[in-house]
Amino acid sequence: MDAATPQLRVKRLRAVLQSVRPFSSPKIELEQYHTAADLAARILLLAQSHGDVAGRTVVDLGCGTAMLAIAARACGAGVVIGVDTDADALADAASNLRALEMEDGVDLVHSEVGSFCRSVAKRPRPAGVHTVITNPPFGTRTAGADVAFLEAAAALQPQVIYSLHKTSTRAFLLGRAEEMGYHAEAVAEMAFPLPKAYAFHRKSEGSVAVDLLRLTREPPAAATAAAAAAAGE
Numbered sequence: 001m002d003a004a005t006p007q008l009r010v011k012r013l014r015a016v017l018q019s020v021r022p023f024s025s026p027k028i029e030l031e032q033y034h035t036a037a038d039l040a041a042r043i044l045l046l047a048q049s050h051g052d053v054a055g056r057t058v059v060d061l062g063c064g065t066a067m068l069a070i071a072a073r074a075c076g077a078g079v080v081i082g083v084d085t086d087a088d089a090l091a092d093a094a095s096n097l098r099a100l101e102m103e104d105g106v107d108l109v110h111s112e113v114g115s116f117c118r119s120v121a122k123r124p125r126p127a128g129v130h131t132v133i134t135n136p137p138f139g140t141r142t143a144g145a146d147v148a149f150l151e152a153a154a155a156l157q158p159q160v161i162y163s164l165h166k167t168s169t170r171a172f173l174l175g176r177a178e179e180m181g182y183h184a185e186a187v188a189e190m191a192f193p194l195p196k197a198y199a200f201h202r203k204s205e206g207s208v209a210v211d212l213l214r215l216t217r218e219p220p221a222a223a224t225a226a227a228a229a230a231a232g233e
Contacts, residue, residue, distance in 0.1 A: 014038050
């Protein structure tokens with residue numbers, strides 16, 4: 001077991017992720033923003049602390065340049081699948097995977113997220129998807145895009161979903177998650193950096209307050225106890 005402190009583990013993973021290059025051709029209609037290495041490291045190490053990454057089948061919906069998918073693989077995920085509707089983003093993702101010599105560890109799928117999830121949900125699932133991670137559009141350009149990603153993730157029937165959303169939408173999304181049959185909680189509050197990526201940006205960099213939501217099929221307390229038992233704690 002890694003005896004490093006949480007701060008050191010974040011630092012180590014962040015060092016790997018800092019080489020992930022951003023979107024070469026970001027598209028505002030898809031709300032594409034580069035996920036910071038520090039943020040990705042914190043998300044995946046938090047998921048890892050719950051036993052939701054190492055050895056698991058992990059799907060990254062809206063994977064973009066593969067930042068979260070690469071973080072999952074670096075944390076020991078058994079199978080990682082990255083899904084995105086944008087061919088340019090997937091080309092960037094493939095380039096990042098090659099640079100890190102991870103091209104054999106992450107499968108990239110060119111598909112609209114909802115279509116992919118509905119298609120997979122119809123197949124026999126002897127093992128199934130354990131964990132979905134997603135940094136979806138916040139819904140500022142296309143209303144309801146954030147909810148659509150959650151619904152797509154739920155269609156895969158994973159044991160757990162980690163999804164990043166604007167803090168201002170917390171109450172609504174927690175309620176929507178319950179309607180989908182999941183118990184949900186905000187397990188972290190973070191600042192999502194917004195570097196100047198589009199012509200209309202006036203500041204060199206800004207940020208938006210976000211929550212990391214964790215959705216489970218069991219109540220949070222029960223899920224935490226189960227994870228501790230599985231880890232032998």
